[in-house]
Amino acid sequence: MDVNASTANRSTNGTFDLLKLPVIGNYLRWRYSRMGMQLVMLVVALIMILHGLFGPQLAPRNLSTLLTWVHYRGILVLVLLAAGNFFCMACPFMLPRELARRFSRPVQNWPRPLRNKWLSIALFVLVLFAYEYFDLWGSPWGTAWLIIAYFAAALLVDAFFKQASFCKYVCPIGQFNFISSTVSPLEVKVADGDICLNCTTKDCIKGTRDPEDQDKVTQRGCELALFQPGKVGNMDCTFCMDCVHACPHDNIAVTTRLPGSELWADTRRSGIGYFSNRSDISALALIFTFGALLNAFGMVSPVYAFQDWLAGVLGTTSEAVVLGSLFFLMLVVEPALLLGTAAFLTRAWTGTGEKLLPVAMRYAYALVPFGFGLWVAHYSFHLLTGIWTVIPVAQSTLAGWGVPLPGDPLWRLSGLPAGLVYPLEMGFLGLGLLGSLLAAYRISFRDYKARPWQAFIPWAVLCVMLFIAAVWLLNQPMEMRGMFLGG
Amino acid sequence: MKTCFLVLCLAMAACRPSEVAHSDVRVEWEIAPDPPAAGMATLTITLTDSTEQRLTGAEIEVQGNMTHPGMQPVITTAREVAPGLYKAAFDFTMGGDWFILLRSTLTDKRVVESTIDIPGVRSE
Ligand code: SF4
Ligand code: SF4
Numbered sequence: 001m002d003v004n005a006s007t008a009n010r011s012t013n014g015t016f017d018l019l020k021l022p023v024i025g026n027y028l029r030w031r032y033s034r035m036g037m038q039l040v041m042l043v044v045a046l047i048m049i050l051h052g053l054f055g056p057q058l059a060p061r062n063l064s065t066l067l068t069w070v071h072y073r074g075i076l077v078l079v080l081l082a083a084g085n086f087f088c089m090a091c092p093f094m095l096p097r098e099l100a101r102r103f104s105r106p107v108q109n110w111p112r113p114l115r116n117k118w119l120s121i122a123l124f125v126l127v128l129f130a131y132e133y134f135d136l137w138g139s140p141w142g143t144a145w146l147i148i149a150y151f152a153a154a155l156l157v158d159a160f161f162k163q164a165s166f167c168k169y170v171c172p173i174g175q176f177n178f179i180s181s182t183v184s185p186l187e188v189k190v191a192d193g194d195i196c197l198n199c200t201t202k203d204c205i206k207g208t209r210d211p212e213d214q215d216k217v218t219q220r221g222c223e224l225a226l227f228q229p230g231k232v233g234n235m236d237c238t239f240c241m242d243c244v245h246a247c248p249h250d251n252i253a254v255t256t257r258l259p260g261s262e263l264w265a266d267t268r269r270s271g272i273g274y275f276s277n278r279s280d281i282s283a284l285a286l287i288f289t290f291g292a293l294l295n296a297f298g299m300v301s302p303v304y305a306f307q308d309w310l311a312g313v314l315g316t317t318s319e320a321v322v323l324g325s326l327f328f329l330m331l332v333v334e335p336a337l338l339l340g341t342a343a344f345l346t347r348a349w350t351g352t353g354e355k356l357l358p359v360a361m362r363y364a365y366a367l368v369p370f371g372f373g374l375w376v377a378h379y380s381f382h383l384l385t386g387i388w389t390v391i392p393v394a395q396s397t398l399a400g401w402g403v404p405l406p407g408d409p410l411w412r413l414s415g416l417p418a419g420l421v422y423p424l425e426m427g428f429l430g431l432g433l434l435g436s437l438l439a440a441y442r443i444s445f446r447d448y449k450a451r452p453w454q455a456f457i458p459w460a461v462l463c464v465m466l467f468i469a470a471v472w473l474l475n476q477p478m479e480m481r482g483m484f485l486g487g
Numbered sequence: 488m489k490t491c492f493l494v495l496c497l498a499m500a501a502c503r504p505s506e507v508a509h510s511d512v513r514v515e516w517e518i519a520p521d522p523p524a525a526g527m528a529t530l531t532i533t534l535t536d537s538t539e540q541r542l543t544g545a546e547i548e549v550q551g552n553m554t555h556p557g558m559q560p561v562i563t564t565a566r567e568v569a570p571g572l573y574k575a576a577f578d579f580t581m582g583g584d585w586f587i588l589l590r591s592t593l594t595d596k597r598v599v600e601s602t603i604d605i606p607g608v609r610s611e
């Protein structure tokens with residue numbers, strides 16, 4: 001690790017910097033910290049793929065389904081809530097592409113018309129759809145192929161296109177992590193803005209060049225086009241720490257901030273622009289929020305009654321059609337109606353006479369904390385109630401591979417009782433609601449200085465309505481089944 | 488369509504053989520109520536050998552799981568209520584798709600493992 005001479009000049013003004021903590025800080029500043037974490041995740045992913053393809057096809061007894069749908073999802077959202085986007089940092093899908101790039105460098109730039117989130121939003125919806133349609137939670141084989149598809153897609157995209165095209169424009173998990181991390185407490189940020197003003201090399205974006213050979217990059221800069229001095233918030237940041245390693249002035253910190261504050265900051269963001277101009281990121285925020293409701297709805301008992309009804313109305317027995325309609329209703333019609341109404345009321349009560357779409361686009365960001373709260377509530381439920389089930393599954397897997405173990409698998413292990421997890425779930429939902437109310441309030445006071453409260457009230461009502469819907473959902477009896485229209 | 492499905496279900500419900508590891512031992516089961524709803528149900532199991540003789544004195548471990556990973560399993564044992572006829576009280580702790588693993592240890596120490604699929608347990 002190089003310790004730069006200017007470290008002494010660095011003033012973080014006493015703010016928290018994760019990189020300065022004794023053990024964690026040293027580890028993160030180590031050049032191979034990311035690769036170390038990725039290698040661990042790669043080994044886990046390979047075990048999951050092998051077990052998914054060749055192990056028992058009983059989802060609770062297979063590591064691919066268990067680790068993906070219970071542990072990975074649960075730990076992912078809790079880490080986002082408590083810290084930041086550390087799963088992008090540790091993402092194993094990046095390793096094969098790193099290896100490939102040692103042999104051949106991509107020369108293409110990602111096509112301009114696709115430099116936005118629309119493709120990745122479509123893929124995100126596709127993954128949610130496949131999850132329900134193929135009952136991926138119950139299919140070790142299907143889950144293994146989903147993981148393989150991720151590896152293949154990342155390798156393929158990044159073999160042809162420069163920079164982190166897959167992360168920024170394609171990866172659905174990445175978009176989930178980016179939008180979630182807008183409410184994370186940690187952020188990669190310049191420590192002292194003055195140092196950047198006098199910086200001539202801008203290594204954090206351009207990469208560090210070999211002094212002998214200016215064409216050779218010895219440490220790459222941000223592959224996600226986030227230039228540190230202009231970077232605002234966590235959107236698009238994979239926590240890869242490339243900028244930290246590249247900055248010759250050791251001027252980048254991982255600091256704390258008010259979670260969610262970037263949702264109401266409408267400043268120009270490096271690599272992103274203004275949030276209020278990015279209809280694709282607004283749409284991502286909405287798909288993220290309403291997708292949380294849809295995903296939770298998919299596993300409680302009323303969804304079957306609703307699907308039966310829908311099938312009757314549409315006069316079809318095709319699961320694809322009914323599920324597709326359910327997705328369309330919950331991800332397009334419902335947000336359009338709700339946000340359209342709220343935007344209409346805001347316009348009417350503030351008397352601005354503006355177009356409705358930009359209003360809805362600006363306020364869409366306010367729903368993110370609520371959406372995140374629901375994802376956390378749902379996935380932490382699965383994680384906490386099923387956390388120890390991995391022990392007997394690991395025992396029986398090892399035994400199946402001929403590893404001698406004392407005793408039988410401890411099948412009785414599961415996790416916390418659901419009754420204990422319930423108050424936690426409500427707590428996450430409540431926090432999400434508070435965050436959304438705060439964001440809507442700040443956006444109202446930012447954009448409607450003359451009549452902020454009139455602007456705020458429709459959105460506050462919308463947030464409360466969504467919250468009530470989520471509480472209702474989490475109180476429904478669970479009924480996780482793959483059978484469609486089952487009588 | 489729906490009625491066809493129901494008729495089919497009822498026809499199959501009477502006495503269903505399950506997949507068995509030892510081909511000379513037949514495991515048959517019934518569940519009541521059928522179809523089961525969340526809550527208590529009774530699982531009745533018979534073990535027969537290739538000569539249609541009922542197998543007595545076996546120990547049958549019953550482990551129920553949801554097809555969704557990470558859910559609390561339901562573990563119990565079946566009691567022999569008549570020669571070669573075993574019953575287990577089984578608690579479907581929630582609605583959804585279930586499968587039940589039966590592990591029968593016969594008097595000659597052979598172990599027969601079988602899987603019963605119980606999809607679509609209603610939550611009310
Ligand atoms: S973060 Fe470092 S490399 Fe980037 S502009 Fe500031 S001082 Fe220069
Ligand atoms: S290089 Fe870019 S993506 Fe990586 S941590 Fe720095 S700002 Fe985030």
Ligand SMILES: [Cu+2]
Nearest residue numbers: 296299378382
């Ligand atoms: Cu769930």
